[in-house]
Amino acid sequence: MKFFYSKKEEFEKIYDGYVGKIYRFIFVKVSSQEIAEDLTSEVFLRGWKSFQEKKEIENPSAFLYQIARNLIVDHYREKGKTRLVSVEFLEIVDPDDLEKKALLSSDLKEIQAGISKLNDNYQNVIIWHYLDELSIKEISGILDKSEGTIRVMLHRALKSLKKELNTN
Amino acid sequence: MAEKDLINKIKELKNIKPKEDWVFLTKNRIFSEEQQFSLSPFESFKQLFNLKPAFVISSLINVGLVGLTFVFSVQSSLPGDLLYSVKKIGEDAQLSLSSETEKPGAYLELANKRLEDLDKIAKINKIENLVPTIREFQNSISKAVEDLNRIEDDSYIIMEIVSQTKKLEESKQRIEALGIVIGETKELDNALAQLIERELEGLENQILTEEQEESLVQVKEDYQAGLYYQALEGILFLGQ
Numbered sequence: 001m002k003f004f005y006s007k008k009e010e011f012e013k014i015y016d017g018y019v020g021k022i023y024r025f026i027f028v029k030v031s032s033q034e035i036a037e038d039l040t041s042e043v044f045l046r047g048w049k050s051f052q053e054k055k056e057i058e059n060p061s062a063f064l065y066q067i068a069r070n071l072i073v074d075h076y077r078e079k080g081k082t083r084l085v086s087v088e089f090l091e092i093v094d095p096d097d098l099e100k101k102a103l104l105s106s107d108l109k110e111i112q113a114g115i116s117k118l119n120d121n122y123q124n125v126i127i128w129h130y131l132d133e134l135s136i137k138e139i140s141g142i143l144d145k146s147e148g149t150i151r152v153m154l155h156r157a158l159k160s161l162k163k164e165l166n167t168n
Numbered sequence: 169m170a171e172k173d174l175i176n177k178i179k180e181l182k183n184i185k186p187k188e189d190w191v192f193l194t195k196n197r198i199f200s201e202e203q204q205f206s207l208s209p210f211e212s213f214k215q216l217f218n219l220k221p222a223f224v225i226s227s228l229i230n231v232g233l234v235g236l237t238f239v240f241s242v243q244s245s246l247p248g249d250l251l252y253s254v255k256k257i258g259e260d261a262q263l264s265l266s267s268e269t270e271k272p273g274a275y276l277e278l279a280n281k282r283l284e285d286l287d288k289i290a291k292i293n294k295i296e297n298l299v300p301t302i303r304e305f306q307n308s309i310s311k312a313v314e315d316l317n318r319i320e321d322d323s324y325i326i327m328e329i330v331s332q333t334k335k336l337e338e339s340k341q342r343i344e345a346l347g348i349v350i351g352e353t354k355e356l357d358n359a360l361a362q363l364i365e366r367e368l369e370g371l372e373n374q375i376l377t378e379e380q381e382e383s384l385v386q387v388k389e390d391y392q393a394g395l396y397y398q399a400l401e402g403i404l405f406l407g408q
Contacts, residue, residue: 012199015198019186019191019195020186020191024181024182024185027184028181028184033296037186040186040194041194044194044195045198048199108180108184111178111180111181112181112184115178115181126178130175130178131178131179162171162174
């Protein structure tokens with residue numbers, strides 16, 4: 001008799017380990033909590049289905065990020081959206097706490113908005129290297145490019161981001 | 169900006185995290201959508217009794233605790249939260265039990281609940297829930313207005329509408345004093361005005377005492393001044 005319990009436990013560990021990263025990866029690109037939640041859950045739903053069909057997945061990180069990237073492309077293709085930061089929040093004058101919070105998060109929003117305007121590969125290398133702390137080697141495995149290419153890409157990504165932020 | 173500073177700023181984005189309740193519910197949803205067991209039903213049943221009693225009891229307790237936590241989380245959820253959709257199903261179910269004449273009061277009660285939610289949002293600084301809550305508030309007002317135009321002369325129903333409208337007015341002023349703009353409720357005011365006009369038409373044909381005539385004058389003055397819930401209160405008094 002064949003059991004799927006161990007597969008489920010295995011994928012649960014993958015879920016627990018990557019849900020935050022995949023969510024953040026998508027959120028930085030789409031700038032919307034609702035869309036990030038929808039797409040992230042779809043990533044893991046598809047991931048779980050694939051996981052059950054295959055014997056094992058060598059690189060869960062690459063596997064999940066690939067699904068996420070495909071879903072983001074599909075999302076923009078279907079919705080016809082451009083990459084804009086969605087400004088949904090009303091301006092709050094009082095109380096003080098809300099005002100302080102707005103000032104703090106506006107700083108982060110500027111960086112996130114800047115990243116979301118870069119090309120896809122630049123966004124990816126920045127997120128993977130600085131937020132997910134993936135090594136150059138790991139990123140080269142995901143993108144199937146040489147480590148040298150990844151280093152150059154990272155350097156150019158930072159330069160583009162700096163230019164983007166200075167423009168604003 | 170120096171590269172080092174830029175990198176430090178980028179790293180602050182590590183604070184972007186999904187909500188814990190969403191993570192929990194999504195996990196459950198993913199695994200409940202694809203449940204594949206190649207065990208026969210007999211084997212599954214037998215497996216259950218292979219578990220030690222202590223494990224079963226502690227599992228049941230855990231399930232109970234998770235259940236209670238879930239119920240509490242649903243009740244305290246705000247528009248925009250994942251669990252709010254579960255709360256909304258409950259609220260909609262209660263609404264479906266109301267008669268057509270009770271619905272305006274029920275929708276106004278929901279609008280008041282959304283104003284209470286806005287109070288909570290201001291206290292706990294959950295800015296991201298502001299817009300969904302205001303939308304839900306406006307939605308409840310629109311639904312109340314649709315049904316207000318259909319209600320018949322019923323002092324119990326009007327009493328409920330007066331009570332909810334008064335509470336709405338007070339809450340709205342309190343929320344707006346915090347700097348939160350929830351928009352105009354002109355359509356509600358118009359619907360209340362029409363209700364008052366219908367009631368006043370009915371009263372014109374009735375024989376009133378001197379005291380009642382004076383009250384009617386006050387009702388008309390309140391109506392002209394746009395003080396609709398006061399006018400409705402006066403109409404209720406006249407009906408007693």
